[in-house]
Amino acid sequence: MKKILFLLVLMLASFGAGADDAKNEWHNTVLSDATIGEINQATYKYKKCVSDEMQKPAYALMDTRLATDTITRMCEPVLGKMRDIYLAQKIPGIVADRHLKQLRLNVTRSVLQTMMFAEAARKSGQQSK
Numbered sequence: 001m002k003k004i005l006f007l008l009v010l011m012l013a014s015f016g017a018g019a020d021d022a023k024n025e026w027h028n029t030v031l032s033d034a035t036i037g038e039i040n041q042a043t044y045k046y047k048k049c050v051s052d053e054m055q056k057p058a059y060a061l062m063d064t065r066l067a068t069d070t071i072t073r074m075c076e077p078v079l080g081k082m083r084d085i086y087l088a089q090k091i092p093g094i095v096a097d098r099h100l101k102q103l104r105l106n107v108t109r110s111v112l113q114t115m116m117f118a119e120a121a122r123k124s125g126q127q128s129k
Contacts, residue, residue: 035089042082043103049075050107054114060122064115072108079104 031039053059053074059067079100086096 031089035085038085039082042078042085046075046078046082046103047107049078050111054111059115060118064112064119067115068108068112071111072104 050071053071059071062070083093083096083100086099087093
């Protein structure tokens with residue numbers, strides 16, 4: 001009897017947990033070409049900001065991880081504008097945040113790799129400061 005009651009409680013708990021996910025799920029919608037263009041433009045601006053920031057000589061003297069963190073933080077406002085574009089198109093915040101997190105992670109990996117390669121080149125004497 002206790003097992004049946006326990007299973008019933010588990011079923012009810014799992015049903016209640018799934019109800020919250022349904023309202024946060026983004027069902028297939030069609031984004032206009034203009035919206036896709038805005039998102040692509042914001043992505044380009046973010047990557048350009050990161051690239052421009054990486055060119056500053058002060059980061060060559062810093063630890064690569066610290067420099068990478070500083071570079072990505074300097075360009076965070078551009079991602080905020082991209083999030084506003086998503087929310088204006090009624091895309092749930094969870095979906096928008098997931099995409100922005102993925103973009104930020106990929107760019108951060110790329111920046112860290114580039115900074116580490118540059119540091120290794122400087123240390124090996126192949127490139128001057």
